[in-house]
Structure formats: structure tokens, C-alpha cells
Amino acid sequence: MPKPSVLVLRAPGTNCDQESAYAFELAGATAERVHIQQLLDDPTLLVKHQILCLPGGFSYGDDIASGRILANQLAHHLSDSLHQFRSAGKLILGICNGFQILIKSGLLLADDPKAGPAATLDWNANGRFEDRWVHLQAASNRSVFLNGIEQMYLPVAHGEGRFVPRSKEILDQLETSGQLVLRYCGNGQSANQPSGDGVLEYPINPNGSLANVAGVCDETGRVLGLMPHPERHIDLTHHPRWTRGEGRDPGDGLRMFQNAVEFFK
Amino acid sequence: MLWEVDIYPAAGQLDRAGLRIANEAAELALPKTLRVSAAHGFLIEGALDKTQVQRLADELLSDRIVERTVIAPARDPCLAIAPDCQEHLVHVLPKPGVMDPVAQSTLAAIADFEFPASAVRTFRKYWVTGINADQLQTLCSKILANDAIEQVIVGPLPFDQLEFGSDYDFQLVHVPLRELNDTQLMQLSREGQLYLQLAEMQTIRDYYRELGRDPTDAELETLAQTWSEHCSHKTLGGRVAYRGPDGERRFESMLKETIFAATVQIREQLGEDDWCVSVFKDNAGVVRFDDENNIVFKVETHNHPSALEPYGGANTGLGGVIRDPLGTGLGAKPICNTDVFCFAPPDTPNDSLPPGVLHPRRVMKGVVSGVRDYGNRMGIPTVNGAVYFDPRYLGNPLVYCGNVGLLPCDKSHKEPLAGDHIVALGGRTGRDGIHGATFSSAELTSESETLSGGAVQIGNAITEKMVLDVVLAARDRNLFNAITDCGAGGFSSAVGEMGETIGAEVWLDRIPLKYAGLSYTEMWISEAQERMILAVPDAKWQEFEALASSEGVEATIIGQFVPTGRLKLQFNGNQVADLPMEFLHDGRPPVVREAVYQPVASTPVDWSGATKLDCNQLLLKILGSLNVASKEWIIRQYDHEVQGGSVIKPLVGVSNDGPGDAAVVRPVLSSRRGAVISCGMNPRYGDFDTYHMATSAIDEAMRNCVAVGADPSRIAILDNFCWGDCERPETLGSLVRAAIACYDLAVELGTPFISGKDSLNNEFRYVDSAGVKQSIAIPPSLLISALGQVDDVRKCVTMDLKRSGNLLYLVGETKEELAGSHLALVANLQGGAVPTVNAARAKETFAAMHAAISAGSVAACHDLSEGGLAVAAAEMAFAGGLGAKIFLAQVLGLLEGDESAEKSSATQLTLTMLFSESNTRFLCEVAPEQMGHFETALGNVPHAVIGEVIDETKLQVVDLHPDNPDHVIDLDLATLKEAWQKPLRW
Numbered sequence A: 001m002p003k004p005s006v007l008v009l010r011a012p013g014t015n016c017d018q019e020s021a022y023a024f025e026l027a028g029a030t031a032e033r034v035h036i037q038q039l040l041d042d043p044t045l046l047v048k049h050q051i052l053c054l055p056g057g058f059s060y061g062d063d064i065a066s067g068r069i070l071a072n073q074l075a076h077h078l079s080d081s082l083h084q085f086r087s088a089g090k091l092i093l094g095i096c097n098g099f100q101i102l103i104k105s106g107l108l109l110a111d112d113p114k115a116g117p118a119a120t121l122d123w124n125a126n127g128r129f130e131d132r133w134v135h136l137q138a139a140s141n142r143s144v145f146l147n148g149i150e151q152m153y154l155p156v157a158h159g160e161g162r163f164v165p166r167s168k169e170i171l172d173q174l175e176t177s178g179q180l181v182l183r184y185c186g187n188g189q190s191a192n193q194p195s196g197d198g199v200l201e202y203p204i205n206p207n208g209s210l211a212n213v214a215g216v217c218d219e220t221g222r223v224l225g226l227m228p229h230p231e232r233h234i235d236l237t238h239h240p241r242w243t244r245g246e247g248r249d250p251g252d253g254l255r256m257f258q259n260a261v262e263f264f265k
Numbered sequence B: 001m002l003w004e005v006d007i008y009p010a011a012g013q014l015d016r017a018g019l020r021i022a023n024e025a026a027e028l029a030l031p032k033t034l035r036v037s038a039a040h041g042f043l044i045e046g047a048l049d050k051t052q053v054q055r056l057a058d059e060l061l062s063d064r065i066v067e068r069t070v071i072a073p074a075r076d077p078c079l080a081i082a083p084d085c086q087e088h089l090v091h092v093l094p095k096p097g098v099m100d101p102v103a104q105s106t107l108a109a110i111a112d113f114e115f116p117a118s119a120v121r122t123f124r125k126y127w128v129t130g131i132n133a134d135q136l137q138t139l140c141s142k143i144l145a146n147d148a149i150e151q152v153i154v155g156p157l158p159f160d161q162l163e164f165g166s167d168y169d170f171q172l173v174h175v176p177l178r179e180l181n182d183t184q185l186m187q188l189s190r191e192g193q194l195y196l197q198l199a200e201m202q203t204i205r206d207y208y209r210e211l212g213r214d215p216t217d218a219e220l221e222t223l224a225q226t227w228s229e230h231c232s233h234k235t236l237g238g239r240v241a242y243r244g245p246d247g248e249r250r251f252e253s254m255l256k257e258t259i260f261a262a263t264v265q266i267r268e269q270l271g272e273d274d275w276c277v278s279v280f281k282d283n284a285g286v287v288r289f290d291d292e293n294n295i296v297f298k299v300e301t302h303n304h305p306s307a308l309e310p311y312g313g314a315n316t317g318l319g320g321v322i323r324d325p326l327g328t329g330l331g332a333k334p335i336c337n338t339d340v341f342c343f344a345p346p347d348t349p350n351d352s353l354p355p356g357v358l359h360p361r362r363v364m365k366g367v368v369s370g371v372r373d374y375g376n377r378m379g380i381p382t383v384n385g386a387v388y389f390d391p392r393y394l395g396n397p398l399v400y401c402g403n404v405g406l407l408p409c410d411k412s413h414k415e416p417l418a419g420d421h422i423v424a425l426g427g428r429t430g431r432d433g434i435h436g437a438t439f440s441s442a443e444l445t446s447e448s449e450t451l452s453g454g455a456v457q458i459g460n461a462i463t464e465k466m467v468l469d470v471v472l473a474a475r476d477r478n479l480f481n482a483i484t485d486c487g488a489g490g491f492s493s494a495v496g497e498m499g500e501t502i503g504a505e506v507w508l509d510r511i512p513l514k515y516a517g518l519s520y521t522e523m524w525i526s527e528a529q530e531r532m533i534l535a536v537p538d539a540k541w542q543e544f545e546a547l548a549s550s551e552g553v554e555a556t557i558i559g560q561f562v563p564t565g566r567l568k569l570q571f572n573g574n575q576v577a578d579l580p581m582e583f584l585h586d587g588r589p590p591v592v593r594e595a596v597y598q599p600v601a602s603t604p605v606d607w608s609g610a611t612k613l614d615c616n617q618l619l620l621k622i623l624g625s626l627n628v629a630s631k632e633w634i635i636r637q638y639d640h641e642v643q644g645g646s647v648i649k650p651l652v653g654v655s656n657d658g659p660g661d662a663a664v665v666r667p668v669l670s671s672r673r674g675a676v677i678s679c680g681m682n683p684r685y686g687d688f689d690t691y692h693m694a695t696s697a698i699d700e701a702m703r704n705c706v707a708v709g710a711d712p713s714r715i716a717i718l719d720n721f722c723w724g725d726c727e728r729p730e731t732l733g734s735l736v737r738a739a740i741a742c743y744d745l746a747v748e749l750g751t752p753f754i755s756g757k758d759s760l761n762n763e764f765r766y767v768d769s770a771g772v773k774q775s776i777a778i779p780p781s782l783l784i785s786a787l788g789q790v791d792d793v794r795k796c797v798t799m800d801l802k803r804s805g806n807l808l809y810l811v812g813e814t815k816e817e818l819a820g821s822h823l824a825l826v827a828n829l830q831g832g833a834v835p836t837v838n839a840a841r842a843k844e845t846f847a848a849m850h851a852a853i854s855a856g857s858v859a860a861c862h863d864l865s866e867g868g869l870a871v872a873a874a875e876m877a878f879a880g881g882l883g884a885k886i887f888l889a890q891v892l893g894l895l896e897g898d899e900s901a902e903k904s905s906a907t908q909l910t911l912t913m914l915f916s917e918s919n920t921r922f923l924c925e926v927a928p929e930q931m932g933h934f935e936t937a938l939g940n941v942p943h944a945v946i947g948e949v950i951d952e953t954k955l956q957v958v959d960l961h962p963d964n965p966d967h968v969i970d971l972d973l974a975t976l977k978e979a980w981q982k983p984l985r986w
Helices: A017-026 A036-041 A043-048 A068-087 A097-105 A168-176 A254-262 B016-027 B050-061 B101-112 B133-144 B182-191 B198-211 B217-226 B254-273 B303-308 B310-326 B360-378 B436-440 B448-455 B461-476 B490-498 B520-525 B538-550 B581-586 B615-623 B690-708 B729-749 B822-827 B839-854 B868-880 B888-894 B898-903 B906-915 B928-938 B973-981
Strands: A005-010 A030-035 A051-054 A091-095 A119-122 A130-138 A151-158 A162-165 A182-185 A213-217 A223-226 B002-009 B035-046 B067-073 B088-094 B117-129 B150-154 B239-244 B247-251 B276-278 B285-288 B293-301 B333-343 B382-389 B398-408 B421-426 B482-485 B504-507 B531-536 B555-561 B566-571 B574-580 B592-596 B646-648 B663-665 B674-680 B716-722 B753-759 B763-767 B773-777 B781-790 B807-811 B860-863 B883-887 B922-926 B943-950 B954-958 B969-972
Touching: A005 A017, A005 A036, A005 A043, A017 A030, A017 A051, A017 A254, A030 A036, A036 A043, A036 A068, A043 A068, A051 A097, A068 A091, A068 A097, A068 B050, A068 B101, A091 A097, A091 A254, A097 A119, A097 A213, A097 A223, A130 A213, A162 A168, A162 A213, B002 B050, B016 B035, B016 B117, B016 B133, B035 B050, B035 B101, B050 B067, B050 B101, B088 B133, B101 B117, B101 B461, B117 B133, B133 B150, B182 B198, B217 B490, B217 B520, B217 B574, B217 B581, B239 B254, B239 B729, B247 B254, B247 B729, B254 B276, B254 B729, B254 B753, B285 B716, B285 B753, B293 B310, B293 B716, B293 B753, B293 B781, B303 B310, B303 B360, B303 B398, B310 B333, B310 B360, B310 B398, B310 B461, B310 B482, B333 B360, B333 B461, B333 B663, B333 B674, B333 B781, B360 B382, B360 B461, B382 B663, B382 B674, B398 B716, B398 B781, B421 B461, B421 B490, B421 B538, B461 B531, B461 B538, B482 B490, B490 B504, B490 B520, B490 B531, B490 B555, B490 B581, B520 B566, B520 B574, B531 B538, B538 B555, B566 B581, B574 B581, B592 B729, B615 B822, B615 B868, B615 B906, B615 B969, B615 B973, B674 B690, B690 B716, B690 B729, B690 B781, B690 B839, B690 B860, B690 B922, B716 B729, B729 B839, B807 B839, B807 B928, B822 B906, B839 B922, B839 B928, B860 B868, B868 B883, B868 B906, B868 B922, B868 B954, B868 B973, B883 B888, B888 B906, B888 B943, B888 B954, B922 B928, B954 B973, B969 B973
Parallel strands: A005 A030, A005 A051, A051 A091, A091 A223, B239 B592, B333 B382, B504 B566, B716 B753, B883 B954
Antiparallel strands: A119 A162, A130 A151, A130 A182, A182 A213, A213 A223, B002 B035, B002 B067, B035 B117, B088 B117, B088 B150, B239 B247, B276 B285, B285 B293, B293 B398, B333 B398, B421 B531, B421 B555, B482 B531, B504 B555, B566 B574, B646 B663, B663 B674, B674 B781, B716 B781, B763 B773, B807 B922, B807 B943, B860 B922, B883 B943, B954 B969
């Protein structure tokens, strides 16, 4: 099997495309950074790639709301190509702004024709952009990307990361189906998730996400959106306390990219 | 047809904007009865029907899960129905012509729905109750809006349509100058906002008398921009007659003969090993980094705009400095930002504010948001900075923004060629920023806001990010010969500079405009943001144009470089300006300025009353003083890890919240080589002697850099002078004195200055309530920024204590240097000597520290600055979550000269050892098994074991007499950390 090939989608304001491409290459894939205009001009570009990555940044400045404008572009013009991409058994990863785009485009969780989106990512509870490191618990093995991962320590850097489902029913249903795959948790306390939509205190849960949700996968498990930045913890020296002898080499985040590559072996 | 869409928080969702405003109103002492509920919205013009607008509201403009909308044709009564029967309705909109990125993006996004919208405006909407009309007035002007850029409409929005701007009827304007006398010339200079001096106005007048015609407005403006302090640095670059404690000196060019001269001398000494590439020449200084890449650094100030509109001023300040590396060589890739601010204390009483001054708390919040929103959107980590507080910054806050860039070695030089197209790339041109350059060279007054509102702008980071992507791609495909940014002076300076040695012809009618109605002169001098000027050969134009449009960036040929030696401007075939480059760049009359300086005579410290000082309390007070206190509230709002190269973050330690000395990043992800960024500044020392303020700032920047592992022989530094009115000989003298100090120390250390910038006239003039003219000048404020390098980042160390049982070494001599110290500040001590730098000793200390760190013998290292040894030890302890025990008797040996020890009382000695701010000192944690390596590396640099790391989470300082059971300092880490975090935990 040749190296799987990743299409890293770039739009005006995308700014984590280079390090995300680098992480995939380090994990054994080949990565190509493609501008949204190129993809709109020729949607068949997707065909020759196995993985689609929507990296972090501020697509279109996050004007109006984070990820909203690019999400609409995808929904208006690329919906079919993207659904084919997914049904072809391929992988889609949305990191930070990419997660915001995925969830607002209906690619991750299907919209209801009447009631609209199933969930959204709202402003952080404290109303501010914040950069800080968080402990994460991989709540299930539903996601290809999280295969074999139980705990991760990664940075978040966002203003709009508060996961809010449309209703309690939807939250319960996502919970039951095991799609709430990544949650904020205390250090080394993987089992301490409060029941239902109970919210852990700040800054363990940095943005007030309901049920402490940091990442969600679709029903196939091949599409994942998460707020934390795995590409920012692929090297020992990324760890905020590596000078104290903490952290591992490679960093926790690399495993997610390796999982994606493994999937095609 | 015009539609209005109002967006409110959905039922059960927090009204965050409303709550924030209520809090800020409380700070303003407005009645507790005040209630605000906030909404925002869009005005959309076009032939849309209700269903289309409904769809836009549901799918684009609002989030149905957390928001609700009200949709109606503009002016429909239902838009003015209070949700909660509040009394007042207030709308706030960007003034017409003020950059509104969200409106731009929204218009484009609506087009993607294939709906026919022609214009969009955004607004904020507030429902207010519980205050009277006057108080509403206060609320609007102090919190809801800033009338430098926003308009307030009380009641419903009155608009029927959005289009504005009317067509421009060309009319060539000449300025009758030849007959004016001196008074009239100065009146024209002031009222025309040219801010030129008499000699300069006379030179221009005489030039046109010879020519036998009057100048066109475009010619006069071009001269004013090019000759402005901001663009030409005529004061510091000019002739100065100086008299000071270091004797009399006459400079032909003050900067050239001090700061620049130091670099020239250092490069000569380095000879073959010279690692400077391009200094004081391009838009940023360039030095060698590795075999493939050079590294560039530039720090700019944006003080005057930030005083009037903190958000926009800081926003465009950072946006502007990012364009400097991007406009250096053939375009450097920005890899990190720095920001240093100076504000008046945030607790300044509201009623003590002079007219026209924004409250420092509002200024600080606005400035931080401005930097955050630009840096984060650009995807450039903001990794290092500092904040200084002093009441004298009340009318003139200082905003220094810096940017470091990575530049391929073979792309480090530019040369525009005759025949190249002059290409404008990026944002369109509007009326924004007219007269920014000349305005920033003038003093602020209480009327500045009304006079120069046009100089205030909002940036659009995404436009600049798109330009960045195009420039780097075009650079790698060799599509242009030269590039520079449009900063102060707009096209007039950018084209003028680039074409200086060739000549240029510009067709102003081709400049893409945001809206109609600009005169040819406005097009020429507008400082609209996010624009670059490139010299593109005709053979490459098509490929360049295709590349730009594939990324959605506008590229336009606006002229050509022609070998005439003249700058010619045309508008629709009419010549509107024709200036010889020679007169433009060298025609400015030399002015000799007087400069005198007399430092404050050093007096002994007045120790009276010092005996009853409690060191525990002093330490807590210093940790809680604004300059020392934690800046975590600011740092976390910046993305300091984007680009994936973060190695040492601004916050370090066991809880990721200790104050790191310097930031380290890996600009090349596949490499271990690191760039180290730090800074040094201490305006308080300048009150005693600006010479020692300057050397102390350099020493601090170097210390911070070396403390994390940078190689001192590869550190480059930048100077940024922010001063008062240098027409005053005493003020200029204090600056010259500092520049001489910069020369002296840089040469001794072999540390080159590679770039610099100055901002003068930072004085605020107003008439107080008693009708008396007042003026506030900022203290001399020299920022030194340092760019270091480390060959392998895995050798870097942080300042947090690592393991109990390790030893604490103090490196460097401690002297009784308390003038300007934070001890003097909190204990109100008078007199004393200001910290000085022993250059030779500093050089060997930095080298020794680097050897020790490279050898891996240092577990933690922190530099001693404000608050001296006590503060450094406290910070290292609570950052590491481990206690420290320090024995004063062992510090004694590091006091300079024993005689000082003899003649001082125990109290004086104790206070000196704990809180003196002597330069070139480090506190190091060393594992017992590493003592040998450490001491070998230190050699004969003064050092001693002064304590140890302990398990007990306390900072304990044992008395000079070790058998005295009462510790001089005995505090829990929790207490220390709380004192340090509390003041700015907003």
C-alpha cells in the first residue's frame, strides 16, 4: 500500500495548514495543501486523496461566526463530493476551526430539515479566546483517529468552542451511540465524567462545553471534529513542562495522525 | 429594498455583551439600577424577499441553537419594540468608510447564496433601562461607542439606503505658497496637517519660487509625508549639538554616529564571522540563522492612534509591523509577534482624567483585544512582551508591536529595475488613515480626536493573511524584483522610497477604491491597511496576476519605474505632481538641534524609617505591583503556539503559569534550531540617568535571552525610543545620552543593533478645569528587544524550580543600587544610586552562563530584575511548586566591596541583598552532582551557593545572623503567588 494522501484544505484565514500537513507527513502520509477555490473549480481533486483535513485558523476571519462562511460554501457547492468521499470509506478530520466548519456544514451531524443543526460550537463560557493545555479522555473507540488512545494532553486555542446540542434528547442519543468521543477531564482522572451534561469546572473544561465534549465523530466513526490541536503536540518540546522531564517523544497528538495512516494499511 | 436583521441571545442563553457592559458601567459608577440587553444585527440592501432574508438569518447570520432573530424591512416599527419594555434604544455603527470586515465578508457570503444583495452594514443594538438621559450619554461615549470611528444613533435606525460616496469631479489643486510669510507658512503647516517646521516650509516655498509656479496639493503632501518625523526620523537622524556629563559632541547624524556606528564597528571586528546580513537598510534587520535561512526582526510603535482608538490603533499597529518583515528582502515569513505596552495605572480615578483622554483601563482592554484579534487571525504566535505602568502614560499610552520573520538566504535582497510595473497588492484604498504619518509626528491635544479621527483605522487581518500567502508563493516562484509595505504615507512613501534611485510614474486613476469620491491626493496619501507595493517585471506579470486572483487577492498595475529620477503622478492623463527624487529625499534643510543633559545627582539612600520595614510585606507589595504582577490575563488571549514550533512558552512551570524569561520557537519544524525572543525596559531608571536606563535595558534583554539558553555571541538587538518633545534641548539631551550608552555597551558586548524606530513628541497638552494650560510628557521610554539563537532547543531551560535538594546559586555582584527600584517604589525610599552595567563583567558573565546551560548543569535559571533577589526566588519557587531556603550570610560574599558591608547597618544590608536591582545577575538551580560542571563553567565570574530547594512549600530567608530563629522572609508559596496573580486577574 503506497502512502495515503491527505488533502489539507485551505481558505482565506486558515492558518494551521502547514503544521497539520507536517504532522501527517511525520506520521507517514503525503500531504497536499489545497485552496478552497481550487476545490470549488474541480471537486474531483478529492478523488485521489484518502484523507481530508480541515485545519485550524479563522476561515474568512470567522466573521459572523466561527467557520460559518466556509461551512456554507461546502454545503452549497461540495456537499455531494464530500458525502461520496465519506461513503467511499475515506477519513475526514476537522481540527478547531475545522471542527467548527464540520459541525456547521452538517457533515458531522446531520441537520434536521425543520429544526436545523443538531449541535453548535458557541462562544466560550468566559467570552474570551484562550490558549491553554487540557487533559482529554478518549471516551470510546468509535473514532478511527482515536484508536487505542485513552488519554491525551493537548493545547486548545479558541474563542468559540462551547459544545451545545440542540436538545437534551440529541445529547443523550449522541452519548448512547458513543459519538461523544473526546472529553475534557481532570489530570489522570479518566473515570470522573459527571453524568449527563454535567459540566466540569473551569479550566478543566476550558469553555463550558456541555458534557465536557471536546470532540465528536459521525456515525461511521470516520469523520472526527475536535477543538484541541493534536498537531501542536507531536514533539517532546511541545509539552509545556518538557523542561521538567514531563511528556513523551513523540507527543500525544502524533498518534491520531498515525492512526489515520494505519487505517489504510 | 433595505432589510434589518436583529440577533438576540436565545431564551436561556447568557447575554454576555449585556453583562460585560453592566460591569464596565459599575466601574464608571453609573447607577446600580442600570440594565442593558445587547443584540447585534445586519442591514442588507438589495432586491431580496422575506423568505430569502429569513433563509440568510437561519443559515448565515444567526445560530439557531443559541440565538433568536427579528427580521423586518428597515424602519419597521417591530424593530423598535423593546424585548423587556426598556426605556432607551441605542444603535452603534462603524462610521461610513470605516473598515467593517464582517460586512464585507457577509456581502460575499450572501453572493454565495446567489441572492441579489448590493450592500451590507453591521451594527450593535442596546436596550437600556434604569438611567436618565445624561447618564445614557455617558454610557454611550464611555462604553458603548468610540466616536473616533463609530456613530451612535439613539432610537430606531433612520436609514432607507446604504450606498454612500459620490463621484469625484477631477480638479487640479495648486497651493499658493510663494507669497506666504513665515507666520502664514506655519499656519498652513498646522491647518493643512502637514506638521512641517518653518525652515522646511521656507525651503519648499523657495524651491517653487525658483520653479516659477505653486506646488500642487499632491506635491506638497508628498513632501510633508516624506519629510515627516515618522518617515524620515529627521530629529535623531539629523544634526545635534550635545552637551552632557560625557562632554560636548556635535553629530552630523546622531543615530548613524551612535547606534548604527556600533553595528558597523562590531561587523568590522567580526570580519569573516560577520553574521549580520542587512541592517538599518531594509524594512527590518536581517541576520543569519542557518544554512538556508536568515531571520529578521522589526519592532514598531503605534502610540498616537492607540490613544484615540485603542482597539484599532493596536490592531493596525501589529498589522503594520507584520508587513515589515513581509516587505523585507523579497518577503520573510512572519514566525512570531511581540508586544510591549505602557499604560497609566488602571485604577486611575475617572474624575481625574483630562479632557479627550480615554480611561487607562479601557485603553488597556482595547489594545490587548486589538493585538489579539490581528495576531491570532494572521496565525502568528504572540510569544513575548511586557507591560509597564506609570501615571505619565495617561495621555500617551505606548504600544510597541514586533514581528520576527524567516527569510531564505537567496531571497534576502531586493532591487527594483527600470521598466518594472508598480503593482499594488491587497486591500483597496479608502479615506482611512489620511495624514497618519504627519499626525503621528505631532503632539496629541484634547482636540486630537476631532482633528485627526481620519488617522484612526481598523484592520482586516484576513486580507493581510491572504496577501501574505500570495507574496510567499510569488517569492518562491521569482515573480517580482522588490517589495515594500504601504505604511505611513501610503503609496506616497512606498513608491517614493522604492523608486528613489530610479524614478517613477504613477497613474492614480488606476488605484482600486473602496468607494467613489476620493480625490487624487487622498488616493496617493491614504494609509488604508493591508497593501503592499511590488516591482514586477513585465515578463512575470501574467503569472503573478493569475496567482493573486487564484487566492482571491486584488493585484493592480498602478504605474511603472522609469529612469527619469523624477516622481510623476497622473490622473486620467493630467499631470498632478512632478518632483525630482533628489529634492524629495535630500532637499530637507539640515536643522541643528540643541541637546543638553544633566543626570540627577546621586544621593545616599535616605534610610530613615527603613528600620521598621517588614520584608514579608515588602516582597508581597512588590509582587503585587503592576509592573511585576502576572500578565496571564493578557498572555492567554494570544495564540502563542500556532505554527507548531513552540518550545518555551511565555508561561512556564508546574501549573503553566510562571513568568518565563524569554520565548523560544522552532521556525523550521524539521530542525532543532531555535529562535529566542526577549525584551528589556525600565523607564523608572530614566528618571535618574538615561545612560544607565539604556544599559540596564540592554543588560535585561540579554539576561532574559541567555537565561533560557541563547548563545550571547549570536544575539541581535533592536532599539525603540519613545520620548517627549525633542524640540526641548533637555528632552533631546536625555535621548542622546541614552543613544551614547547604547553605542558604548553594544560595542563592549559585541551585540549588534540591527533595526530601530523612534516615536517622539509623546506629550499630551490640554487646558485643565481651572483654565490653565497643562502638559504631560511620558518618561523616557527605551525598549530593547533581543533576538537570540540556540543550536539545539533541547538544551533550553526554564525558570521554575525542579527538584528539592538542589542548590541555589546566585551569579553576579550585588551592589547598593536602589534608585528607581521597586523597593523604593513600594517603601517610598528616596535617593540612592541607579543600577549600572559593568560591560566587561557582563560579557564574561553571559558567556559563562551560556557555557553552564549548554553543559546541562543548570536545572532552572531566572534573571534578577524588578524586586531583585527576593522576587526572583519567589517566582522560581511558586512557578515550580517547590520551596526555597536562602541564607543571607552567604549572599554577603557577593556584595561589591566589603567596605560597603561595614558601613551599612544590618537592615540596609538585608534590604540591599534582597531587593537591590543590580544588573547582570542570575539565580540558578543546580543539582548537587552538577556543582563541578557549573562552577567550572562560571570560572571567576562571581557566584556562590546561597540556598537550596526544599519540599516545604515556603520561601524562607534566613537572617544575616544564621542563629537568629526569626526568618527575614517566611511566606507560603500560595500567599506569594496570590499576591502576584491578583492585581491583573481580570
